[in-house]
Amino acid sequence: MLPTSHAPETFDYLIVGAGFAGCVLAERLASQLGLRVLLIDRRDHLGGNAYDCTDAAGVLVHRYGPHIFHTNAQKVVDYLSQFTRWRPYQHRVLADVQGQQLPMPINLTTINRLYGLSLDSAGAAAFLAARATALPELRSSRDVVVSQVGEELYRTFFEGYTRKQWGRDATELDKSVTARVPTRTDADDRYFQDRFQCMPLEGYTRMFERMVDHPNIRFLPDTDHAELGGTVRWRHLVYTGPVDEFFGYCFGPLPYRSLRFEHRTLDQEWLQPVAVVNYPAPEVPYTRITEYKHLTGQRHPRTSITHEYPTDQGDPYYPIPAPENAALYERYAQLAEQTPGVTFTGRLGTYRYYNMDQVVAQSLALFARIAQTAPAASGV
Numbered sequence: 016m017l018p019t020s021h022a023p024e025t026f027d028y029l030i031v032g033a034g035f036a037g038c039v040l041a042e043r044l045a046s047q048l049g050l051r052v053l054l055i056d057r058r059d060h061l062g063g064n065a066y067d068c069t070d071a072a073g074v075l076v077h078r079y080g081p082h083i084f085h086t087n088a089q090k091v092v093d094y095l096s097q098f099t100r101w102r103p104y105q106h107r108v109l110a111d112v113q114g115q116q117l118p119m120p121i122n123l124t125t126i127n128r129l130y131g132l133s134l135d136s137a138g139a140a141a142f143l144a145a146r147a148t149a150l151p152e153l154r155s156s157r158d159v160v161v162s163q164v165g166e167e168l169y170r171t172f173f174e175g176y177t178r179k180q181w182g183r184d185a186t187e188l189d190k191s192v193t194a195r196v197p198t199r200t201d202a203d204d205r206y207f208q209d210r211f212q213c214m215p216l217e218g219y220t221r222m223f224e225r226m227v228d229h230p231n232i233r234f235l236p237d238t239d240h241a242e243l244g245g246t247v248r249w250r251h252l253v254y255t256g257p258v259d260e261f262f263g264y265c266f267g268p269l270p271y272r273s274l275r276f277e278h279r280t281l282d283q284e285w286l287q288p289v290a291v292v293n294y295p296a297p298e299v300p301y302t303r304i305t306e307y308k309h310l311t312g313q314r315h316p317r318t319s320i321t322h323e324y325p326t327d328q329g330d331p332y333y334p335i336p337a338p339e340n341a342a343l344y345e346r347y348a349q350l351a352e353q354t355p356g357v358t359f360t361g362r363l364g365t366y367r368y369y370n371m372d373q374v375v376a377q378s379l380a381l382f383a384r385i386a387q388t389a390p391a392a393s394g395v
């Protein structure tokens with residue numbers, strides 16, 4: 016609770032949003048510079064979208080969809096390892112197409128099973144080369160895929176999934192979106208090839224709790240920046256919420272894609288062979304089903320799953336990478352530059368389709384800039 020009368024309490028930093036962006040920065044400012052930080056979130060918990068918790072059946076689930084940690088950045092791993100031990104985990108995804116569940120990203124096994132072939136890697140490479148559409152320039156998310164695998168595989172695995180996920184055609188999305196998913200001609204069926212692929216051993220929330228467990232950090236859940244009023248003062252504000260909301264949507268709203276999560280516990284030990292099964296078919300209303308025990312290694316006689324239904328309504332989960340949105344964001348970014356005493360960071364604060372490790376790296380870089388010019392702790 017904050018004081019409601021007397022003199023307002025003063026902090027060096029107010030950080031809005033207690034996801035990766037906010038927690039990393041709060042931890043660094045408090046532990047390395049001795050600064051006093053007030054960290055707030057309008058949700059009732061730490062961790063932002065990476066929050067996990069035990070559901071009514073006792074299964075550890077991710078409230079905002081599956082979060083798999085993967086990175087090539089040693090410094091990000093070293094930093095987070097101060098607050099968690101890790102469970103090695105290699106993510107595998109199957110796509111439910113034409114009555115089969117096939118490895119995604121498309122690989123040698125996907126091609127052989129879909130077409131009833133027994134190609135080797137060289138054969139699969141030739142198979143794809145014969146189907147790939149030659150394009151002078153890759154402009155969109157559709158171009159990226161058809162230039163690698165051709166129209167038919169694009170339609171089977173990408174077209175419907177992308178339309179559902181983003182509410183628009185892949186031709187209207189930056190190429191960076193589908194470029195996240197590679198194509199392989201070997202039998203490697205891992206979703207990621209990063210050097211580090213692991214899950215926090217006791218979950219993300221436990222890791223966040225350790226990060227902010229510092230006498231200089233006060234965390235207030237259920238607290239919206241807009242409702243903070245005059246109860247506190249701060250010298251600097253770091254905002255990790257949506258940048259357009261901060262500025263009252265003065266240039267119009269930035270488009271975000273949201274999700275409706277349908278969480279369920281089943282009276283059976285397992286539902287599916289891997290953590291995530293994707294459903295690209297347009298007639299299936301959800302994009303994917305996640306079964307958490309594969310991610311966490313938990314043993315339990317029942318199993319908890321989540322269906323994801325993309326929607327335009329609800330929390331802003333995904334900035335939508337497209338040229339017109341980047342142009343609109345640029346106007347907000349310029350306004351942010353001209354706003355003294357406020358720094359914007361994180362996936363929503365900088366309108367970037369960032370993974371967790373990128374957000375951690377962004378906050379560590381921001382901290383390094385602050386530390387270079389930091390005055391001594393105010394002693395407030």
Ligand code: FAD
Pocket residue numbers: 031032033034035036037055056057058062063064065079080081082083084085238239240241255256257274332333360361362363369370371372374
């Ligand atoms: P967030 O986690 O969104 O945190 C921002 C916080 O700010 C929120 O808690 C919000 O409540 C709070 N807030 C906003 N405005 C206000 C306000 N006005 N007042 C108070 N509080 C406010 N990344 C991976 O690396 N691997 C994955 O497997 C992966 N899977 C994902 C699956 C889904 C469904 C989604 C949506 C994202 C996934 N990500 C994944 C991305 C990952 O969630 C983000 O990179 C990361 O959580 C971003 O952290 P953040 O702190 O920038 O934002």
Ligand code: UDP
Pocket residue numbers: 110119172173174176177180192193195196293295
């Ligand atoms: N994608 C697809 N089919 C799939 C998997 C991914 O079309 O089976 C496309 C889709 O546009 C998706 C993008 O590739 O949004 C990036 O996929 P990723 O799994 O990285 O998405 P995220 O985990 O961030 O939702």
